[in-house]
Amino acid sequence: MKLHGKTAVVTGASRGIGWEVALAYAREGADVVVSARSENSLRELVEQITQLHQRAIAVPADVGEASDVEKLVNTAVDVFGKIDILCNNAGLLEIGEVDQLTVAAWDRVMRVNARGPFLCSQAVLPIMKAQNYGRIVNMSSGAAIRCAAGYAAYSASKAALNALSLTTAIEVADYEILVNAMSPGYLKTAMNPDGTRPPEDAVPTAVMLASLPSDGPRGRFFRFEEEMIVIPESPQIDWTK
Ligand SMILES: NC(=O)c1ccc[n+]([C@@H]2O[C@H](COP(=O)([O-])OP(=O)(O)OC[C@H]3O[C@@H](n4cnc5c(N)ncnc54)[C@H](OP(=O)(O)O)[C@@H]3O)[C@@H](O)[C@H]2O)c1
Numbered sequence: 001m002k003l004h005g006k007t008a009v010v011t012g013a014s015r016g017i018g019w020e021v022a023l024a025y026a027r028e029g030a031d032v033v034v035s036a037r038s039e040n041s042l043r044e045l046v047e048q049i050t051q052l053h054q055r056a057i058a059v060p061a062d063v064g065e066a067s068d069v070e071k072l073v074n075t076a077v078d079v080f081g082k083i084d085i086l087c088n089n090a091g092l093l094e095i096g097e098v099d100q101l102t103v104a105a106w107d108r109v110m111r112v113n114a115r116g117p118f119l120c121s122q123a124v125l126p127i128m129k130a131q132n133y134g135r136i137v138n139m140s141s142g143a144a145i146r147c148a149a150g151y152a153a154y155s156a157s158k159a160a161l162n163a164l165s166l167t168t169a170i171e172v173a174d175y176e177i178l179v180n181a182m183s184p185g186y187l188k189t190a191m192n193p194d195g196t197r198p199p200e201d202a203v204p205t206a207v208m209l210a211s212l213p214s215d216g217p218r219g220r221f222f223r224f225e226e227e228m229i230v231i232p233e234s235p236q237i238d239w240t241k
Contacts, residue, residue, distance in 0.1 A: 063116030169219030
């Protein structure tokens, strides 16, 4: 088991990819804190994880709300004493071309997809620093690179998440805290009914990034367990000039 003895927090675990990732972390031996806003689904997931003989708790939270995130992280530490893994998976898609999209829709997407992972990362980092151990898996998207028409808010929010991943990875370079982002693929979920693969297909990459060895990659982007160069290294450029 790749995550034996670890404690993982998975946001957006009430359905879709987050549900599968939470189950997979439990199968790999982790105790799991599952979070989202839909309490009933979370309770059902806790029951399934318990049947796998792992411990699990449900902490309902809105990732865009700082007080909810604080409660999520405090509860995880109160119950399990630590947080080894954070999977920032909660996400929201709203479609609309730039000249049609409402400001409210833009704000909703940025709030869940960018502010949420920022708040969750900010809350777990002191814990991970104190234990000198952490793995943060940011559920990004190919949309950040593809930038398809109609996806301005979503693509921008995932580009923000990629930048947050790399920045955080650089900031914790002195610790054994590895922060990476991933695209799960084009998966059939409530968010993406046209998806061509099942949500389970996100699992191998999410497990790989949660169980990286200490000398594993930092600030990188993965899709189906393979690294993709999202931000090319450009040593020839001096960005201060
Ligand atoms: N499916 C794909 O093809 C695909 C492709 C690329 C990236 N992704 C990313 O993968 C992640 C999971 O997507 P999915 O396809 O599994 O979508 P989904 O089925 O719609 O699930 C989204 C999850 O996020 C939670 N969520 C939404 N708003 C939230 C909030 N304010 N606070 C807390 N949780 C919230 C939802 O739970 P509640 O409603 O219960 O809060 C749900 O558990 C997202 O970040 C998405 O952008 C998906």
